[in-house]
Amino acid sequence: MNTRHPDHPSRTDAVPLRHISQLAGSNPADDRTDLEDRFGRRFAYLRLSITDVCNFRCEYCLPNGYQGKPTGFLHQSEIERLVSTFAELGIRKIRITGGEPLVRKDALEIIAHAAATPGIEKVALTTNAFNLADQAEKLKQAGLSAVNVSLDSLDPAGFERITGDKRHAKVMAGIDAALTAGIDTVKINTVLLAGLNDHELPDFMEFVRSRPISVRFIELMQTADNGDYFRKRHVSGGEVAEQLLAAGWSPIKRGETDGPAVEYAHPDYAGRIGLITPYAAGFCDGCNRLRVTARGGLRLCLFGNGTHDLRPLLQDDADRPALKQSIFDALFQKDVSHFLHKGDYGDTPNLASTGG
Template sequence: MPQRAPTVDPGRVPDSELEDRFGRRFAYLRLSITDVCNFRCEYCLPDGYQGKPTGFLNRDEIQRLVSAFAELGIRKLRITGGEPLVRKDALAILADAAATPGIEKLALTTNAFNLAAQAEALRDAGLSAVNISLDSLDRQGFERITGDKRHEKVLAGVDAAIAAGIPSVKINTVLLGGLNDQEIPDFMEYVRERPVAVRFIELMQTADNGDYFRRRHVSGQTVADRLQAAGWSPMQRGETDGPAVEYSHPDYAGRIGLIAPYAPGFCDGCNRLRVTARGGLRLCLFGNGTHDLRPLLQDEADKAALKRSICQTLVGKEVSHHLHEGDFGDTPHLASTGG
């Protein structure tokens, strides 16, 4: 449910190191370790990855970054991409992060192209949550949306994550008019016996998907209305939870969630920061510019300066995105910043 809007006070002196001038505190970091993705989702990378797969933070730089953020109060870390598991050292990066003092919850977002083979190793590395991108339960629908034929492998990855005992297993489904919005009842049935959460994500406009957005955007309110009409009830949001409003039902083992960035009050409870795969601190997914932290990641002796730089940059965080005004910042596509 929308939370109380933060008080706008540009002159506010934060009470804690990771608090912005509107009184919002940040305990959740989303860290991209690559912008490479091996799927061709038509809402994100319809022509496939076109960047240069070089220059990403190395394992030592990542660990210095994670340690500094943990000392500033980050308790939940999500490793994202692109597709993070295309990195050969992804498992080692996750194990390093899980062993970092202060990190209480380690999460991963993946398209699950190889999750079935890696689920137990990821659990053993300390992974406590996995979010799996799955935009259709139908094989043909999946292939149409993702440009990939590994539908069965993705479904097997969901079941493998559950079987491995990873504590939190969630599915991310981008809601697309005329492509998968008719599958909402199917996803409800999918969680009847499975202890997973399916979260429908409202399609967001970026720099390169304007025409597609206008054709396929469906308001998240349509999902909320259907859930409540079917007897689902919204759940309380935790301090380190992401932006989803999750719904439960006594007859279902799983949950249904909704991420609706165009809903009123969406930014009020913002609790997360983002760092790109090359070390750029982004204060908002749909903001402009990044603050380069990489020069301060070369030596452990720079940690104090790194933490000061993070805190000073946070002062510039705005109260809200400007998606309602058609301003999506300088985000070209979601794979570029980890979503």
């Protein structure tokens, strides 16, 4: 489980005793239908990785390509039991992630089951879009309501430089296919990289002038294996925010099940520009999401330490009360924030390993 940082007390004294008793497991889990931590944060959003395999070699994540063992991932039946249990606990939005989730042959079936699960209002997918053009219509029919495409450059040469892949045209075709298929929300994730794509903000603005797409610029985050790269390529999201404000863009209110992006709108543009700035003060205050890894580990924070193994309780419906209690007990140990600003990035080796 997450360890507490010595400079950041747990703040238990500030939490009403009723929350402590509930979260510590004194009430039967079957009687509770909400996920709330000891700081009063409520969780309605689950990011579920279904594989840590990725077929791209993005230099900020997997510069040497996938090096793990592509085995041991949760089976479809385990995923279905996990999704329905979290739905009973108040999760309303599921994001299917990886690695690259569409390398799994049963990805469509997983998405369809999640979309049909009572209580789940939105099923989203994060993908590198290597075959989204072929899958977009099927994904829409399966019940997918949102797709986020990883696209780190609008320039084919820049794309290949960053991702190690030549399929820029297929990714762009996938974005168009998602719009044509009528998927409700289409977004682009772009990791800000000094000297590689930080000059492309005007191009991305122009890209969303007539497209109802949200482009979210993500600050590069330090992990266990990218220290030198981080110091060379990190760009503060604040620099982009200043440019957006100067160009007449305005921040808009964040929804209850939205991710951490602060989005900006402009009356002359159909799309939006968003910023995900994990080093900004107060970034964790509105945390509303939990993560489960492809092998069934509950992670309370992307940059925490350790996982809480849920897999033993995913084998039989009879284990559901114990599974719920295990989730509540784990949530009680969630820290008030990550500690990236102190150089503590937990035990995350790379973003592909935890679903990002």
